[in-house]
């Protein structure tokens with residue numbers, strides 16, 4: 526294949542441990558093709574000094590990054606990407622700030638990226654663009670005469686057209702998306718939403734399962750459910766930090782049952798609903814009092830966006846109330862931490878927990894669900910409680926599936942998870958593991974790139 530060029534909001538050195546899922550997934554293809562990874566540097570600089578391009582070598586790979594001026598960053602990242610696209614794509618019109626969401630800034634930064642990237646491109650490059658920050662990038666590159674193959678992967682859900690239509694610029698946005706040769710989604714449901722939009726909102730035509738014709742162009746859209754690096758995560762679980770975390774948790778909670786939630790502090794993740802369901806469990810099934818403890822870790826995220834500050838307060842109130850109402854001298858129902866757990870400790874925390882609560886209101890995929898399963902001891906595995914609204918639920922049918930809006934129903938399923946017989950836990954875990962292995966993150970990257978070059 527030609528050289529792989531990856532474009533994403535943030536760039537990481539694929540050789541460094543902890544560089545993140547995307548870096549792990551793309552490391553092989555980037556390294557073997559002497560690839561280029563382009564994106565924002567993460568630096569916000571004074572007006573006038575934005576747009577500076579820096580390149581750096583990471584072995585055979587070139588990392589190219591651009592600084593953003595304050596106004597550009599605020600408009601592109603906080604305003605439009607995270608103030609409009611993130612909430613709408615997660616079906617939350619109530620949280621979208623259409624006035625503050627500055628489309629001009631979003632366009633400006635995409636155009637800036639295109640102008641900085643274009644001189645670095647070679648004719649036979651294959652370009653893979655990631656996520657909602659960069660939807661218009663292909664259109665900008667094409668306007669500059671770039672004819673390379675371009676693929677796009679949306680990591681978050683694509684909502685139905687009736688929801689998308691609330692975005693004042695939805696026609697422009699979706700037409701920009703159609704300028705790619707291949708558009709990848711997390712689930713089949715997302716592809717169906719894309720198809721309905723193309724056919725009903727944009728007078729396009731669906732030629733077959735994955736082929737669309739619209740505005741005289743052909744575009745392919747397919748689901749490529751992202752996975753994790755199962756071997757890497759399991760190896761991490763055998764390292765001293767993870768083992769020590771496991772031992773400490775087991776000692777501290779001997780004779781007790783642990784439930785775990787690990788998320789970014791984001792309103793899409795359904796954490797308040799989860800705390801309410803756990804409270805309902807204690808209310809309806811009192812045998813869990815003094816026994817079950819929910820450890821909820823919530824990593825701070827996008828703190829400059831207003832909706833996130835509201836969520837922080839709501840979580841503090843809810844957790845405080847459960848502990849105030851049900852706590853005892855020697856037992857607290859919820860241990861809530863507003864911080865990230867070091868990645869090296871995560872497998873230990875997962876392995877020590879009898880149940881994981883992965884209950885987003887809407888999620889592109891959700892990798893915590895997959896990490897939890899990968900970290901379990903197959904001889905005595907824990908149970909995954911998974912929201913039907915996580916993309917992960919499309920394939921992980923052996924999890925216990927819940928509707929997170931249904932507090933009673935979720936509490937009941939948590940009870941079932943806590944009481945599940947060993948044999949059933951093993952059988953479910955075995956099938957879930959087979960699914961994780963068949964479609965891990967390397968499969969995902971290979972499939973997408975093979976389809977892009979087809």
Ligand code: ADQ
Pocket residue numbers: 680681751787788789822823824864865866867868871888889890891892893896
């Ligand atoms: P995210 O919304 O960030 O990703 P997710 O898939 O769960 O969600 O990935 C989060 C990653 O960060 C996981 O590896 C997890 O372990 C880690 N993480 C989260 N909270 C943490 C905490 N408190 N402490 C330590 N680590 C934490 C977006 C989409 C998802 C999609 C991914 C990948 O929103 O739906 O699955 O991209 O495509």
